[in-house]
Amino acid sequence: MIIGTRGSKLALAQTEEINNSLSKISNEEIKIKIIKTKGDKITNSQLYNMDSKGLFTKELDKVVLEEEVDFAVHSLKDVPTELDEDLEIIAIPSRESPNEVLISQYNWEDLSDGCTLGSSSLRREAFCNHYNKGFKLKPLRGNIETRIQKVLKGEVNATIMAEAGLKRLGLTKYxxxxxxxxxxxxxxxxxxxxxxxxxDSDKKEIIQKLNDYISFQQVLSEKTILEEVGVGCQWPLGAIASMKNNELVLNSILLDKKGDTLYKSSVSGSIKDAKEIGVKIGREMIEYI
Known part of the structure; x- marks a missing residue:
């Protein structure tokens, strides 16, 4: 069995996580093949200034389609809403923290007008504007460790990252x-x-054993919003699903670049109706774009 992955430390950590899980339920030898993607090669531009569709996934999809690897491991947020017709998401293992975190030598409350925020995310920039932080925004690309070091060296005063990546790399002290x-x-x-x-993969049955139903349904509802709206990095859009009182609750917000709220919604329902819940919000949201 061959797993395809990007070569970043985070991608390899995620792939090793899958490798370890598979090793517990399969006696088959597992190999890892590193594939360089377009997104890995571009380090000096804001993601939302580029055609970001499949930026970190296209080359991996290609080797899966050509059967050079049996499957690929991705960060789900990098996966385009429209996959090749011959591919599918077979499993979503139990989800790590979806939260955003601050990396800085300063408290959030002490960061104000004139401070520099390093970011390549339109969504994160818009939320900073939403809270009237008055930051000077500076492009910040590179792997997680590189971005942390740029903050520690004072190249920027702060950055915002996904907590999940820091947890997977053991970097939560930052x-x-x-x-x-x-x-x-x-x-x-x-x-x-x-x-x-x-x-048509003959590995589907074994891979599906790694699926976490609740995680799968939650992210399905979130990604369905993007599918309905048809946006990638071009709009500041956030979405988060959770379970409350045995129901799936999907919260979503659409900002403009200045940080003003264009649309905000919370819809709940049965977890089996996750896609329909995402469709409902997406169809409402598109009226504000």
Whole structure:
């Protein structure tokens, strides 16, 4: 069995997580093949200034389709809403934290007008504007460790990252603050790993054993909003699903670049209706774009 992955430390940590889980339920030898993606090669531009569709996944999809690897491991938030017709998300293992975190030597409350925020996320920039932080925004690309070091060296005063990546790399000591998901809404699917294979793969049965139903349904509802709206990095959109009183609750927000709220919604229902809940919000949201 061959797993395809990007070569970053985070991608490899996620792949090793899947490898370890598979090893417990399969006696088959597992190998890892590293694939370089377009997103890995571009380090000097804001993601939302580029055609971001499949930026971190396209090359991996290709090797899955050509059967060079049996399946690929992705950060779900990087996966486009439209997959090749011969591919599918086979499993979403139990989701890690979806929260956003502050990396800084300063408290969030002490960061104000004139401070520099390093970011390549339109959503994160918009939330900073939403809270009237008055930051000077500076592009910040690179792997997690690189971005942390740029903050520690004072190249920027702060950055905002996904908590999940820091947890998976054992770097939580650098977290200054964990933001509640109703303060800074995360990207749809944040914290989740997607395992993508061919629809006709003979490995589907074993891969599906790694699926966590609740995690799968939650991120399905979130990503369905993007599918309905048809946006990637071009709009500041956050979505987060959770379970409350045995129901799935999907919260979503759409901001403009200045941070003003264009649309905000919370819809709940049966977890089996996750996709329909996402469709409802997406169809309402699109009226505000």
């Amino acid at each position: 977290i200054k603050k964990v933001f509640p998901t109703d303060y800074i809404y995360p990207a749809a699917g944040q914290g989740a790993i997607a395992i993508i294979a061919r629809k």
